[in-house]
Amino acid sequence: MPIKVAITDDHLMLLDGIQNALSEDPDIEIAGTYQSAKELFNNIHKSTPDILLLDLQLPDKTGQEIAAELARNFPSVKIIILSGIESPLVIQDMMKEGCKGYLLKTTANKNQIINAIKTVYKGQLFLESGIQERLLRDVLETKRRGPADKKRLTAREKDVLQLIAMEYNNQQIADKLYISLRTVENHRHNLIQKLEVKNAIGLVKAAMELGLM
Amino acid sequence: MPIKVAITDDHLMLLDGIQNALSEDPDIEIAGTYQSAKELFNNIHKSTPDILLLDLQLPDKTGQEIAAELARNFPSVKIIILSGIESPLVIQDMMKEGCKGYLLKTTANKNQIINAIKTVYKGQLFLESGIQERLLRDVLETKRRGPADKKRLTAREKDVLQLIAMEYNNQQIADKLYISLRTVENHRHNLIQKLEVKNAIGLVKAAMELGLM
């Protein structure tokens, strides 16, 4: 019985390319290709895949939202992220969300993708060597400079960061979250420290890298 | 004699997908596939293509830089942009830079790409219908609200915008550009007006959309 693989990415030719690569392998069967989260959730039940190759930057939902929703409703689907995002924070977040593999669009080729699918299907995790190094380096650096994942953002900080990125000012964020202006200022300050940027501009760039938008 | 087509995009599987699609057409020959501007310029002379399919978001150079450099050194190469960026401003800028076609990664399929290549090869421009509409709507709206392309950014404004996005504050930008703090403030104010955003955060998001980073 072949491994059923679904692919979700908003770029048509990339879907084509991957589909083409996978069709060369007799152990793999394409269970569906989708261009948005909506399409994915509308159709996944028709032929539930064993593996889902998932892009993180879709037009309608963030990668984390999709991963969380899949874990709730289709826990048997193993997710392999195929993304252009190289940030260790994002990779860690997605793996913590339960994803089984992470590939980079700039380096992932046919063999690697097929390899990742088969590895994950067997129940193992798959991280390409470059990513493993990156994560390792990141963890080591973090350890060196303080009490471990100092840079991991809390849920509330993510809330605030999202609203900052939406061009809300502190007062508006306070109103939106029903908290005081001072609290928002504190969160903002902490975010600037954690993400090691100079100002709100840096925060927004980080938010985009972290796929929070 | 087949049409020689080169492709530049940093995503491997997308290169594969396009290459695969084009290889089905006997009138088209792949003259090279590149993952960065550096790779492109290092190798393009070996087999100068008639058409270059170009992504706008490469790791080492902006699309505008690449288009300008190609126009200088390889004026015979006709550029078709294949990008995820849908902003009318960007599309207009690239067309003004001399590009002959613009395709969207979310909608471009095999037939459309081949169609675009053949159309451009014959000397015509190729803009997909969705883009044509978008441009038309944009132009009409601009006309309606004032003295034409009010939203087009000047070179200096782009300089300032880039530095804002790099987390420089106004004083640092002034120093960098050898102009007064007040001038920077004015440019910033004008940018906020032109791009119709609320603050510097909006500017950065716009800068990213415009591919200025």
Place this chain on the structure above:
DNA sequence: TCTAAAACAGGTAATAACACCTAACGCGTA
């Protein structure tokens, strides 16, 4: 060469952001 636009710069003010501090409270865990 005339003209419009772009780039430059200053005045004045209000508002927002940022830094650095303390500290209370609840919650889960060692």
Place this chain on the structure above:
DNA sequence: TACGCGTTAGGTGTTATTACCTGTTTTAGA
């Protein structure tokens, strides 16, 4: 239970941003 941590909030002060003006010089196009 003691501890760390997240979330909340306030105090105080500095600096940066933004709005809305006016005006000159430079540049480039018709």
